[in-house]
Amino acid sequence: MIRNVIFDFGAVLFEWNPNKIVTSFTNSEFEQQQLLENVLRHDDWLSLDRGTMLMAEVIPKFAARINFPESRMEDFFDHVQNQLxxxxxxxxxxxxxxxxxxxLYYLTNMSNAFFDTLSERHAFIGDFKGGVVSASEFMIKPEPAIFELLLSRYNLQPEECLFIDDNADNVISARQLGIEAVQFTADKSCIQQIMSKL
Known part of the structure; x- marks a missing residue:
């Protein structure tokens, strides 16, 4: 029996659309490609999620990598947060x-700065009983350890949890630990699928 529901944040509760993020920031196709490949899909972005690099460290690195002024890269990071x-x-x-x-609990791959921004803007995050933000723990999904941390921290039984995530690898990782999991798509049939599990 499902007793607890665990939400991912990006592309589940909050929009995460890299193509939309870059096209709404600049009309230059060259810049869009640079921002996609060398910022949002770069390994340094994963380091941000993992908490091994901070925003103040990555912004100058990203700026230098794609030849942006640091102030413009800061503007891009603000834009990313506003797109969530x-x-x-x-x-x-x-x-x-x-x-x-x-x-309700959350399990999200996200920098602490982004999570803090979302928490300030959206009071409903306070309705969660708790959760795990990857950057605070120096680990990210789909690593089993981050799921195990959530379960142990809140004394949850895997078979009593339903996990909702848009990423197939994360869903597979959860299922391998005995957690019921649904791969999220933003449509009513997915919502019906989730409700049918309860």
Whole structure:
């Protein structure tokens, strides 16, 4: 029986669309490609998520790598955070689960700075009983250790948890630990699939 629901944040509760992020920042196709390949999809971005590099460290590195002034790279990082809009379908799901009495947790690959920004902007994050932010723990999904940390920290039984994530590797990793998991897509059929698991 499912007793707890665990949410990923990016592309589940909040929009995460790298192509949209770069095209809404600059009209230059060259710059868009640079920002995609050498910032958002670069290994240093994973270091940000893992917490092994801080925003103050990566911004100058990214700026130098793609020949941007640091101030413009700072503007891009602000833009990225402003693009993390709430996915209304998921927010409604969250509200429904709370109304049904399910304890909610989060498990997200994210820098602490981004998480702090989201927490300041969205009061509903306070409705979660707890969770794990990758950068605080120096580990990221789909590594099994980060799932195990969440389970042990909140004394959760894997077979009593439903995990919602858009990334197939993360879903597979959760299932291998005995956690029920659904790969998220922002449509009503996925919401129905989630509710059918409860």
């Amino acid at each position: 809009a709430v996915i209304e379908l998921s927010h409604q799901l969250l509200e429904n689960l709370l109304a049904l009495g399910y304890p």
